[in-house]
Amino acid sequence: MVDFIQNCLDGIMLGSSYALLAIGFTLIFGVMRRLNLSYGPSIMVGAFVGTLVYLEFKANAVAIAAATVVGAVIVGIYVERLCFRAIRRGAAVASMVSSFVIWMQLEEIVTVVFPDRTYFFPPMVTADPIDLGPFFFKVENIVMFAVAAVMTVLLHWLLQYTRFGLALRAVSENPRAALFMGINVGAVMFLAFVIASAFGGVAAYLIVSADGQITPLFGLWATFKGLIAMMLGGMGSIPGAILGGLLLGVVEAQSIWYLGTEYRDLSAYFLLFLFLVFRPGGLMGQLAVERELAATRRV
Amino acid sequence: MLRIEGLRRSFGGVAALEELDLAVADGEVMGLIGPNGSGKTTLFNVITGVHQADTGRVLLREEEITRSTPARIVRQGIARTFQNLRIFQRMSVRENVWVAQHSLPGVGPMALMSNRSAAERARKAEVDRLLDAVGLADRRNVLAGSLPLPDQRRLELARALVRSPALLLLDEPAGGMTPAETAEMAALIRDFAVPGRTCIVIEHKLDLISTLCQRLCVLNFGRKIADGEPGRVLEHPEVLEAYLGRDAVNA
Amino acid sequence: MDDIYLITILSNIGMISFIALSAYLLLVVGEISFGQQAFFAVSAYGSGIATAMWGWPIWLGLLWGALVAGAAALVVAIPTVRLRGLYFSVATLAFAEMVRLIFEIFTYQVEIDGELVGPDGSDGFRDIRAIYDSNVSAFEYMLIIYGLLAVVLIGFLILERSRLGAIFRMIGEDPMLTEMQGLNVTKYKILAVVMAGIVAGIGGALYAHLATYVEPKIFNVMLGVHALAYGLIGGLGTAFGPLIGVAIDIGLLESIRAISGYRMIVFGGLVAVLLIVRPRGLLDEAAMHWLRGRWRGLIRAEN
Known part of the structure; x- marks a missing residue:
């Protein structure tokens, strides 16, 4: 029982990083209705910008984190311009494939600039794990969880209580109607992309600094963890992204403990497959699916 | 040919069709009119299986097709056109x-x-x-x-x-056309589509309806408010009210 | 030496073409699959087991691999084919990753001539030696690859002109309208997924025997997404589209050695720009329609 609870706690800590990745994903998807496969790779580039700042200037944690976020946002803008803005509406597949080839491009740029593949990434804190009764917590995990919680609250405020948030919700509900209301849809999409990239940048910093190292493969990892967490929670739903991320973390932690490391990803994909077949809307998104079905059945 | 009994269909609490009864005889050409949102296209969608009826039955040649899939319904001899092409x-x-x-x-x-x-x-x-x-x-x-x-x-x-098809459903076949094009379309349907089959035509353009139909049925808020010979139906007070508003009728 | 290099590249182009055609077929019915590499993998293992462990002849091993891949596709298709858009894509991704991760732990070995043969989890599956044991040269094997590719391609070209091919394109454009032509869309989609699985399977079986060694990590999602990209680069209007995509990527850029280290930087940028101008690829439906019109015109002019 103690093991099970400890696994749940570990899973929630791990899951909070997945949740951050999924929030970025779901923001972009909610507004664009297109999948950005380059999401992981662009925050991976951000993390390498952080590495560069560390290697060149021996900068402190705050500067590295800032560099990571700025790098992720700049690359995010590049992806938005090239793969989303420039491709006309209705060509969602083209956008997706375009974001995939840009992923390949980003990965190769990173391997050209950083030929050693694996680089040391400075941890944000160095402290011993904290014991609490029979359970223990790693400090970096607690920080990760706290930052994820704060950012979620921040995002909630932004979406629910600001004019920009209202515009963003209007665009994700119905871009055409939003356009007729005088909302600058392009600008809203652009800003959503920037916010999502910033979220991704923070997530990247937290995850990579907890790992203590970075490789170009982080891009693939981040895209797929974010995608799975988003799908589990329900596409386009922010609470869904958080719940999906936590669920994914807990399931992975339990599988590692009870089945072994090699079953970690297998159980995650198995869970995803079951969800898609039996509850494609995920934890929160059933309504969204029905709306989409209604739209495709519209005659 | 087609018989509809007690048909109901609502979308999220709004009834698009309510307790609709309708029978169309073999070889009949029926016009279906009504203001926007009165349930005309919904009726076509329910007949062809695109939408499921909440309650009620649809029978084609006395065979129930209410719960059938669009593909099967089409294979039983119904064909249609679409309002928004x-x-x-x-x-x-x-x-x-x-x-x-x-x-x-x-x-x-x-x-x-x-x-x-x-x-x-x-x-x-x-x-x-x-x-x-x-x-x-x-x-x-x-x-x-x-x-x-x-x-x-x-x-x-x-x-x-x-x-x-034995039954042809035309959804605004002259929608968006000029008067000359409408007349051409009406002649085309009369000479070519109608002979030998049963038709239901949704149309706002009354000259097309009067060229084609021996019978006219009017829907409003998902209910049938008039049904019969076109000349009479169009003078029916409820029809005038639905189209022109209460004040115009009273004036 | 150079000849061997050329034969290897051409053989690779041929084998990847199968998986590109497989992803293309699903793009035609309007579905994006991230998971065609799963059928490639299932067939690579299946045919390898058949020839190396059960001692079946190569041709039977290839056939078996394709059939196993088709059966696997049927198993995926039944629960997932009703899912639309991104849901289907992610379901195929989840399935393919499951297949890869299962091969990471799948061990099935027998002793042949004092040596253990068979898949050994993440260490892969060695010694699929059927073509070397029967003295097929690299060149001859390349001819086998292209022979089979030609057969599949002719099948696609016949399909394109047939009613069945039209049904696939109809579903890709408007499933509801297709249903309104009296066609059971679900049934035809399952058929398309199974056909795509078989096509990918042929490629996988050929691959296993040329490489003689397969390991699970080859069949990662990168393979599947590349396959997808090829169709969209070459164009969705014709089965030559994916082949053009493969040839551009592997052929052209691999052969220009000067940029081989920067291949994806150049290629990625080029494709991104191409997709802005032509979101359905070089030879899209409109382009093919125009070309066919010109072709008809030429024939008429000659008569």
Whole structure:
């Protein structure tokens, strides 16, 4: 029982990083209705910008984190311009494939600039794990969880209580109607992309600094963890992204403990497959699916 | 031919069709009118299985088709056109008509793969004959998406007719057309689509209705408010009210 | 030496073409699959087991691999084919990753001539030696690859002109309208997924025997997404589209050695720009329609 609870706690800590990745994903998807496969790779580039700042200037944690976020946002803008803005509406597949080839491009740029593949990434804190009764917590995990919680609250405020948030919700509900209301849809999409990239940048910093190292493969990892967490929670739903991320973390932690490391990803994909077949809307998104079905059945 | 009993269909609490009863006899051509949102297209959608009825029954030749899939309903002899045009834009005009034959009886697995048999040649000849009849023969190799709107409506008509349906549902066949084009379309439907089959026509243009229909049915808020010979129906007070508003009727 | 290099590249182009055609077929019915590599993998293992462990002849091993891949596709298709859009894509991704991760732990070995043969989890599956044991040269094997590719391609070209091919394109453009032509869309989609599985399977079986060694990590999602990209680069209007995509990527850029280290930087940028101008690829439906019109015109002019 103690093991099970400890696994749940570990899973929630791990899951909070997945949740951050999924929030970025779901923001972009909610507004664009297109999948950005380059999401992981662009925050991976951000993390390498952080590495560069560390290697060149021996900068402190705050500067590295800032560099990571700025790098992720700049690359995010590049992806938005090239793969989303420039491709006309209705060509969602083209956008997706375009974001995939840009992923390949980003990965190769990173391997050209950083030929050693694996680089040391400075941890944000160095402290011993904290014991609490029979359970223990790693400090970096607690920080990760706290930052994820704060950012979620921040995002909630932004979406629910600001004019920009209202515009963003209007665009994700119905871009055409939003356009007729005088909302600058392009600008809203652009800003959503920037916010999502910033979220991704923070997530990247937290995850990579907890790992203590970075490789170009982080891009693939981040895209797929974010995608799975988003799908589990329900596409386009922010609470869904958080719940999906936590669920994914807990399931992975339990599988590692009870089945072994090699079953970690297998159980995650198995869970995803079951969800898609039996509850494609995920934890929160059933309504969204029905709306989409209604739209495709519209005659 | 078609009998509808107690049909109900609502969308999220809003009733699009309420307790609708309707019977259409063999060979009858019925006009279906009503203000926007009165449930006309919903009725077509329920008949063809695109939407499921909440309650009530739809019978085609006394056979229940209420819970059937669109594909099966179409194979039982119903064809339709669409108010907001649906054609395969990335296919040629000729292909758009040809594809409607895929599920005709006699098109088996072999015919799906080969197009050299005598039967297949006959089917292609039928496609060309229909394109000729609707006046699209000279543009049969054009991509359908590039046709002007009146021609797209003619193409939809040809596609519906190639299956020789027993019941033809036309949803605003002259929508968006000029008066001259409307008259042309009305003549085309009268001479070519109507003979030998049962038709229901949704249309706002009364001259088209009066050219084609012996019977007119009026829907408002999903209910039938009048049904009968066109001249009389149009004088019915509830119909005038639905179209012109209460004040106009009282004045 | 150079000849061997050329034969290897050409053989690779041939084998990847199968998986590209497989992803293309699903793009035609309007579905994006991230998971065609799963059928490639299932067939690579299946045919390898058949020839190396059960001692079946090569041709039977290839056939078996394709059939196993088709059966696997049927198993995926039945629960997932009703899912639309991104849901289907992610379901195929989840399935393919499951297949890869199962091969990471799948061990099935027998002793042949004092040596253990068979898949050994993440260490892979060695010694699929059937073509070397029967003295097929690299060149001859390349001819086998292209022979089979030609057969599949002719199948696609027949399909394109047939009613069945039209049904696939109809579903890709408007499933509801297709249903309204009296066609059971679900049934035809399952058929398309199974056909795509078989096509990918042929490629996988050929791959296993040329490489003689397969390991699970080859069949990662990168393979599947590349396959997808090829169709969209070359164009969705014709089965030559994916082949053009493969040839551009592997052929052209691999052969220009000067940029081989920067291949994806150049290629990625080029493709991104191409997709802005032509979102359905070089030879899209409109382009093919135009070309066919010109072709008809030429024939008429000659008569």
